[in-house]
Amino acid sequence: MSSTPAQSSFSALDAVPLDAIYNLKELFAADKYEKKVILGSGVYRNDNSKPWVLPTVEKAEEAVSKAQDSGRYEYLPITGYAPFHAAARDLLFGPLGEKVSRVVSVHTLAGTGANSLGARFLKGALKPSAVWLSDPTWVNHYNIWKLVGVEVKTYPYWNVTKRGLEFEKLIDHLENKAAPGDVIVLHACAHNLTGVDPTKEQWKAIAYLCEKKGLFPFFDCAYLGFASGNLDEDAWAVRYFESRGTLEMAVAQSFSKNMGLYGERVGAFHLLAASTDAASKAKGHLPRLQRGQVSQPPTRGARIAATILTAPDLFQSWLLDLQEMSARIKNMRQMLRDELMFLGTPGNWDHITSQIGMFSYTGLTPEQVAVLQADSHVYLLNSGRVSIAGCNDHEECKVYSGSNRRCGKKIAELDDVETVEASLFYDFKG
Numbered sequence: 001m002s003s004t005p006a007q008s009s010f011s012a013l014d015a016v017p018l019d020a021i022y023n024l025k026e027l028f029a030a031d032k033y034e035k036k037v038i039l040g041s042g043v044y045r046n047d048n049s050k051p052w053v054l055p056t057v058e059k060a061e062e063a064v065s066k067a068q069d070s071g072r073y074e075y076l077p078i079t080g081y082a083p084f085h086a087a088a089r090d091l092l093f094g095p096l097g098e099k100v101s102r103v104v105s106v107h108t109l110a111g112t113g114a115n116s117l118g119a120r121f122l123k124g125a126l127k128p129s130a131v132w133l134s135d136p137t138w139v140n141h142y143n144i145w146k147l148v149g150v151e152v153k154t155y156p157y158w159n160v161t162k163r164g165l166e167f168e169k170l171i172d173h174l175e176n177k178a179a180p181g182d183v184i185v186l187h188a189c190a191h192n193l194t195g196v197d198p199t200k201e202q203w204k205a206i207a208y209l210c211e212k213k214g215l216f217p218f219f220d221c222a223y224l225g226f227a228s229g230n231l232d233e234d235a236w237a238v239r240y241f242e243s244r245g246t247l248e249m250a251v252a253q254s255f256s257k258n259m260g261l262y263g264e265r266v267g268a269f270h271l272l273a274a275s276t277d278a279a280s281k282a283k284g285h286l287p288r289l290q291r292g293q294v295s296q297p298p299t300r301g302a303r304i305a306a307t308i309l310t311a312p313d314l315f316q317s318w319l320l321d322l323q324e325m326s327a328r329i330k331n332m333r334q335m336l337r338d339e340l341m342f343l344g345t346p347g348n349w350d351h352i353t354s355q356i357g358m359f360s361y362t363g364l365t366p367e368q369v370a371v372l373q374a375d376s377h378v379y380l381l382n383s384g385r386v387s388i389a390g391c392n393d394h395e396e397c398k399v400y401s402g403s404n405r406r407c408g409k410k411i412a413e414l415d416d417v418e419t420v421e422a423s424l425f426y427d428f429k430g
């Protein structure tokens, strides 16, 4: 006769909802509608809405396969594949000269691994009273820092009315509320969720604030080269902070998007310390944290990335891939905005093209997002974030093509902008 314990130790656990991005994928998978569209997760898609293996990655895969040696399944060092994390550091910071001895780099499980390793390290080393995240930010930033046990606070970032950066409030808030030693998480380029980045002058003011208040800048850099198609442009903020010479800082770097290596989990954590001695101390702590969590990262993706970063012909070819991806995204932005203008949609849609990178923060409300999903089978995050790469210009999928263009008339009859915005998407039916 089978028996079960009288009582479970887990029944008192709180119900925890699935991560918003993954929950959306599950809802999408369960939808049987043929022309359903997902604009949720930040993954690049080609014109056929299919994943795109970068041609340069295919070439690098061949090179890695040919070079396979009997050690290919051996454990890497705890800090990972050294040719990879050194090349990743150089890509990010550019030539550092003697300052390189002040940088500690660790190969991590993509950007999440780097954010998480950084959070655990900074909690122990700085004992911050809080971490400051932009409002809004990538959903996993909250998760990572809460799991680490550091109090999460937010700084203003998005101005809903102008659909742009809330710069003065950002500075004012941190100036008055943050404490020395607190960590401030910054998006190096292509801010995830909003696609809105500070200007160079604004970055300078943020760097100055970090110096003045003793805040520790921790950059999340997931879109290097992917945002503008130009590596130097996308690395500008990180390099500027470094060039001031007065700041210690950290960077979480990912190759998921810019090399399309999502599932290979390729990333790096970099710490820039004030002295070589301080860097050596950190070099002792970071492997211990990594060892306790993943022992060491996997090999293959890092070998592919290192091959691309160190072979001049592959590197040049990768630059072309980056331009292709960023150009397609810019084109999709333009088409979406043009269509909204064509329809005479009330409101200003300039933010669709002025935002940068993978996402557009549309300003749609959760209620409007729910309508889109239920009636039109278009899936986006409740925050109103759209993954622009998920759009395409196919007639059958075109949001406002053919008979759906009738919504232009409908819009003219409505005077409530919020309802109008919902109606635009609402009309997206095959």
Ligand code: LMR
Binding pocket: 021, 040, 041, 042, 043, 138, 140, 192
């Ligand atoms: C996203 O923001 O959609 C991506 O970074 C994917 C993820 O894992 O969250």
